[in-house]
Amino acid sequence: MFHRTIAQRLALCALACLPLASASAASDNYPERAIKLVVPWPPGGATDALGRIMAQHLGQRLGQPVVVDNRAGAGGNIGTTAFLREPADGYALLMATSSTNAANPHLYRTPGFDARQDFAPVAFIAEIPNVLEVPQASPYDSLHALLEDARANPGKLNYGSGGIGSSQHLAGSMLRHRAGIDIVHIPYKGSGPAVSDLMAGQVDMMLDTGSMAHVQAGALKALAVASRERVPALPDVPTFDELGVEGMHASAWYGIVAAAGTPASVIERLNQELNAVLQEPQVREALGKMGAIVAEPGTPAGFGAFMAAEIDRYEEIVRVSGATLD
Structure with a gap:
């Protein structure tokens, strides 16, 4: 009685394989409904702007709407953990950033997710270098003049940021370390108020990624770009490397x-479509106006290797900054 016939075994195997067959069929027909793109930051910032551009054009290619869902709070952790509660079927995606997926694992003891294990990389979109900006009325017209004054007067100059542990804070901390200067960090509750006070001359400088329009409008002066190459949107602004801050x-x-566990066929489809979106002239122009360097077509594995390396790199950046957020 303990020995099943071959027919019984085949019937049991067929039943066991039904969920797998259903999942495979669902992924083959992907997408059959709207897709949610979780942006773990409030509307109006660079992450939101990038997310909306990508959502619009990805939806056009997939033939289904891609809806942006802003879930702000806790430095991006709230939206990221909310995203991970969704099924791993490709109908919920996340705009991952260097803050949430590289810095936060070192800033928070319990961010609510495992940056190395909980995500399935799909596609690298772009990077926006931090730009060292000063008010239009600032006496500093060059990085050399600013650094010379900072070294002669330790603690005299300050820099604003969107808060402790923000990209602006970490970039400012890196500048202190690389240039050997003593400047004071002034954290704000968001980059918007910090930029407003920068333009008003209430803070001396800021290393920001989202103020390109203010620079182009003449409200701020850009002294240096924190990238390996000059940014197309600011062709006349040298890099820190060029100016001696290597x-x-x-x-x-x-x-x-x-989410980790999403079918490979869905990941591959999304990767192909996103790579195609990034080649569209309209998209490249829109991202370029934001100061973004658009990623070249790549694989999910390549993006995954990049994210893993960034998690390692940010461990040192956060350590030097001394920032903690628990």
Whole structure:
């Protein structure tokens, strides 16, 4: 009685395989309904702007709407953990950033997720280098003049940021370390208020990724770009490397990830479509106006290797900053 016939065994195997067959069929027909793109930051910032551009054009290619869902709070952790409560089927995606997926694991003891295990990388989208900006009325017209004054007067100059542990804070801390200067950090509750006070001259400088329009409008002066190459949107602004502050590379990066366990066929489809979106002239122009360096077509594995390396790199950046957020 303990020995099943071959027919019984085949019937049991067929029943056991039904969920797998259903999942496979569902992924083959993907997408059959709207997709949610979780942006773990409030509307109006660079992450939101990038997310909306990608959502619009990805939806056009997939033939289904891609709806942006802003879930702000706790430095991006609230939206990221909310995303991970969604099924791993490709109908919920996340705008991953250097803050949430590289810095936060070192800033928070319990961010609510495992940056190395909980995500399935899909595609690298772009990076936006931090730009050292000063008010239009600032006496500093060059990085050399600013650093000379900072070294002669330790603690005299300050820099604003969107808060402790923000990309602006970490970039400012990196500048202190790389340039050997003593400047005071002034954290704000968001980059918007910090930029407003920068333009008003209430703070001396800021290393920001989202103020390109203010620079282009003449409200702020850009002294240096924290990237390996000059930014197309600011072709006349030199890099820190060119100006003698070597290794001052601080960029916010952005990519799209799914939840770990998402079918490989869905990941591959999304990767192909996102790579195609990034080649569209309209998209490249829109991202370029934001100061973004658009990623070249790549694989999910390549993006995954990049994210893993960034988690390692940010461990040192956060340690030097001394920032903790628990």
